[in-house]
Amino acid sequence: MIFPESIQSLITALERLPGIGPKSASRLAFYLLRAPEDLAQDLSAALANLKSNTAFCAECFNITDAGRERCEICESSKRDAALICVVEEALDVVALERTGGFQGKYHVLQGVLSPIEGVGPDDLKIKQLIERVARGGVSEVIVATNPSMEGDATALYLSQRLEPLGVKVTRLARGLPVGGDLEYADQNTLLRALSGRHEMN
């Protein structure tokens, strides 16, 4: 035993976080030891009630405060309820909100179809999306799952399920990322950028 018990248990817990290996965990633990007392305390308090203080919105399944039935966005009358953007997880909502370019509502699937990991349609909030659209008032569903194999498969599945409801289903555009470099773009991205080319006006 090189470390005292209390530090070892912190390192063990930190190592379980994604992207944090044994060395980073040790470094973080010792940083926390030297940092002003309130950092360790703040973190501890924020973690203690993390799950009990949060809940999922009953409408879009985004994360919201516990005790609230629907999230801020679902409750807002300023957002266009006819436009639903389907994303994989709550972090994607944050990314889209940061752009300020979307004024509709969201639907968080809480994952993506993945036969390899055993995730099927029933493990995601797909049934709830279909029901939501079937209730009417929705004109377009933007499928904003990740531009990955699983994301594409999920998008295809969703469009097949939504089609009978007579709703327009769209997918986010693919091409070169803004500020990117053509030279470093991978083959598939470049192919998509070529086939998706548009007239300059």
Added chain:
Amino acid sequence: MIFPESIQSLITALERLPGIGPKSASRLAFYLLRAPEDLAQDLSAALANLKSNTAFCAECFNITDAGRERCEICESSKRDAALICVVEEALDVVALERTGGFQGKYHVLQGVLSPIEGVGPDDLKIKQLIERVARGGVSEVIVATNPSMEGDATALYLSQRLEPLGVKVTRLARGLPVGGDLEYADQNTLLRALSGRHEMN
């Protein structure tokens, strides 16, 4: 406010950790939200009593369990008390212990001399080291501060302070790291490796 309050406070606390930016903090927070409940709880518990459960060894100033005066290494009769290895921080003790190649005792300075950051000799455990050596029974002090500008300056200062006590002061060897590539070694390391060359036997 995109995130619920409880998640935002966790993200804010995580962002204060070194090497964790806003994006990593969000990702970690959402990971903790989905991870089995006990991870957030384990982390919270380990952090809550971090400082109250640890103390500094009165002899070498390494970190040890609270309520203990001297650490395991200082108390061990198997370790050679005539050999003291001076390091900057507790993590360096761990690194040296992992090698299994050192059987002496340690002295943790708890920092390094740095005029830029306003760290002088009185801010480190230098006085305690001098006193420890002056008490006698020490034949060699290995100065294992980092091979950096500050580490070298600290080593020089220590050797000047220790010299009058008639103790041998040594410094860790410098050269090419094992498994390293000559092509990628920086100029200073290569110069050191050249000047420190030794006969093959």
